[in-house]
Amino acid sequence: MKFTLLNGEIIPRSEAKVDVEDRGYQFGDGVYEVIRVYNGKLFTANEHLSRFVKSADSIGISIPYTTEQLKETLEKLIEKNKLQLGTIYMQITRGTAPRNHAFPTVKVTPTLVAYTNEVRRPEESFHTGVKAILTEDIRWLRCDIKSLNLLGNLLAKQKAVEAGCYEAIQHRGQDVTEGSSSNIYIVKNGAVMTHESNHLILKGITKDVILDVCSDNDIPFEEKTFSLDDLETADEVFLSSTTSEVMPVIEISGNKVNNGTPGEVTRKIQELFQQEIEKQCGKLAD
Known part of the structure; x- marks a missing residue:
């Protein structure tokens, strides 16, 4: 069984779902990162997470976790999925709101997703x-x-x-x-x-x-x-x-x-x- 991170929780991938009105799905309103994993360890994790935060800030999305919290959670996800060689994909969107090009006028909780893939070195x-x-x-x-x-x-x-x-x-x-x-x-x-x-x-x-x-x-x-x-x-x-x-x-x-x-x-x-x-x-x- 594979596991996915969804809004701070690590759950079975088959149970991970987002709303059809999530702005990432409808507008691509979000940012992402891909981090390499070698021997079960994240490579240049701090640099990737800093860029993740910077990209989110650039489009006005506030990530509700510190980079250290994100790193610890990603390490748990690697361990849960027993990943030795591969990648972690992670993305955050502005969240779910009725479809409108302008940003939501009410407070919306961002949607954070991450999952692992086995990827060999070429x-x-x-x-x-x-x-x-x-x-x-x-x-x-x-x-x-x-x-x-x-x-x-x-x-x-x-x-x-x-x-x-x-x-x-x-x-x-x-x-x-x-x-x-x-x-x-x-x-x-x-x-x-x-x-x-x-x-x-x-x-x-x-x-x-x-x-x-x-x-x-x-x-x-x-x-x-x-x-x-x-x-x-x-x-x-x-x-x-x-x-x-x-x-x-x-x-x-x-x-x-x-x-x-x-x-x-x-x-x-x-x-x-x-x-x-x-x-x-x-x-x-x-």
């Missing part, structure tokens, strides 16, 4: 790399909020899937922003570059870990907007996300990157990132 792709396509970024202008409104991301991801690719790299005009569910990086002359954390991209937690390990190991790293031309002439390209970790990109819209093989800098960052996981969660299985 280890084969770590070694071989993945393919991507390019697509115009058609999303709204507050991509820094981890909103439930993901239709633009879904359409981009579906284009990638239909093209037999792992990811869609989005761009606004000539400026590369991010993937449909990842941050995008280029490597040129040994230096790493990725889009600055502003309203056009989601500030990735994995991205922050990568920035830290690069800084600690003298790998030049710059947060700066780069162009499609920069992407095309890059020595290496990789992406990062909670579930993809550090993933080499070896082909973009049919054009090979680094002769179709993962690059040396990307390999090094993969190694450093895994070391960071093991510092927090213990040694990973071979």
